[in-house]
Amino acid sequence: MTNTDMQINLTDNSRIHEVDFNDLQFGKIFSDHMFECHYEDGAWNKPEINPYGPIEVTPAMNALHYAQTVFEGMKAFYKDENTINIFRPEVHHQRFNNSCRRVCIPETSYEMFISALDNLIRLDHQWVPKKPGTALYIRPFIFASDDLLAARVSDKYSYYIITSPVGAYYKEGFKPVKLTTPNGYVRAVNGGTGEAKTGGNYAASFLPARKAQQNGYTQVLWLDAIENKYIEEVGTMNIHFLIGDTLVTPALTGSILPGVTRRSVIQLAREWGLNVEERRISIDEVFDAYDDGDLKEVFGSGTAAVVSPVGLIEHNGRTIRLDQDEPGEFTQRCYDEITGIQYGRIEDTHNWVHEVKI
Ligand SMILES: Cc1ncc(COP(=O)(O)O)c(C=O)c1O
Missing domain, CATH: 3.20.10.10 (D-amino Acid Aminotransferase, subunit A, domain 2)
Known part of the structure; x- marks a missing residue:
């Protein structure tokens, strides 16, 4: 997948100056951009990267009632000023698809997944914290987005990837x-x-x-x-x-x-x-x-x-x-x-x- 296959809309209002990289709590702040792709009429639409922000859902949305939803949790690490390392994205993506199959969510391609991650991390590389033990947490998720109060498989889905800088898990040594x-x-x-x-x-x-x-x-x-x-x-x-x-x-x-x-x-x-x-x-x-x-x-x-x-x-x-x-x-x-x-x-x-x- 090339960059031209992905619509990229940049934020003109970066929030990075609001972040205290010395006091990062898990999953509380989110990088400037998010990946988003929607599924309807049997296919995934053109993927996009947009400024991070609220999304609109209706009260009748399937996932809110019947939990037809799947997520992943993975990390990227600062290696040097030119390189960010993502740990085992292929295995995470396999598990993502396995989870989707179990709850009747349409699978996604690895090509789209990895190109979304490449783009997101390049755009928001300054959000990857540099101190030992810190990382950029990556949260891909898909949820059923049909507006229908019927307990059945949805026809529409929304796929997002958001990222969040996280502090060292063991700041003061291991805690048994x-x-x-x-x-x-x-x-x-x-x-x-x-x-x-x-x-x-x-x-x-x-x-x-x-x-x-x-x-x-x-x-x-x-x-x-x-x-x-x-x-x-x-x-x-x-x-x-x-x-x-x-x-x-x-x-x-x-x-x-x-x-x-x-x-x-x-x-x-x-x-x-x-x-x-x-x-x-x-x-x-x-x-x-x-x-x-x-x-x-x-x-x-x-x-x-x-x-x-x-x-x-x-x-x-x-x-x-x-x-x-x-x-x-x-x-x-x-x-x-x-x-x-x-x-x-x-x-x-x-x-x-x-x-x-x-
Ligand atoms: C229920 C459960 N078991 C095990 C794990 C550990 O999995 P992983 O090593 O892929 O993070 C997780 C975290 O993702 C989890 O939520």
């Missing part, structure tokens, strides 16, 4: 998270929408997450919906266990979001010669490994934090205390390697990074 299994709630079930990044999954998780937080925990550790026994994932992260010298990660059985960071961690672990197992792992197995002294490290993985050490797990009145003020050696190694590749300090031998030349 405290997890609890939810009492009486499940996140997803096989055959449902758990492996799609669709809005309703998140709405459904808010109440159990709020209850966990009211009880002093950071996040919910989700168990499978049938037997309430097998570990699935955490809030907005996948989870990994280093048991002895084996990295055990819950298998993607259909109800877990296939994380891009998860996939990167597993690939690195294999290359580093660890035993790697993707399989069902029960909460009892984790407690047994802890009791036997074999549970070495537990950490979450996700775009926001890369890796997040787990300090405590509570389940039915029993507690695992890992007291990881410092991340374990393997967790730290994953963090250093992935962030090294993201910021271009480490050679990208896996072809994970898409460079945007500015």
Whole structure:
């Protein structure tokens, strides 16, 4: 897709001088431009880049009522004055299309996606923060835009990409998270929408997450919906266990979001010669490994934090205390390697990074 295939309307009122790059909060301010494309009569229209701003929807819009909507979350990193690195856009786009298929949203081409990102980042490259640990968060999303109060697949869709500079996740060192299994709630079930990044999954998780937080925990550790026994994932992260010298990660059985960071961690672990197992792992197995002294490290993985050490797990009145003020050696190694590749300090031998030349 060439630039001439995309209509670009520049803002004449940049807001960049309003931004305090020393105090960036997650997802609160948005760069000057956004990508937008609309679907009607069975096809995506000509894509556009427009000044960031409010969009008009009507009260009868499908997505507001029936949550026919999908999103992605990814990041771009400042490498040097000529280069911004986007981390694994192809895998994010594959997941975007997989999610769309699950909720009957028409797929989009990678060509349009990557040319939208190239254009947006070139135009708003000054919004990519430069300090260590900071990044430009990228939020592509599509929602059903039919104005019709009927619970059925929409004929019209709107596709946007907005970007937001975000601060370092770990400003004062790693903060180990405290997890609890939810009492009486499940996140997803096989055959449902758990492996799609669709809005309703998140709405459904808010109440159990709020209850966990009211009880002093950071996040919910989700168990499978049938037997309430097998570990699935955490809030907005996948989870990994280093048991002895084996990295055990819950298998993607259909109800877990296939994380891009998860996939990167597993690939690195294999290359580093660890035993790697993707399989069902029960909460009892984790407690047994802890009791036997074999549970070495537990950490979450996700775009926001890369890796997040787990300090405590509570389940039915029993507690695992890992007291990881410092991340374990393997967790730290994953963090250093992935962030090294993201910021271009480490050679990208896996072809994970898409460079945007500015
Ligand atoms: C439910 C859920 N699980 C896992 C993840 C981690 O995925 P990724 O590594 O692609 O950010 C996320 C974040 O996107 C998420 O929302």
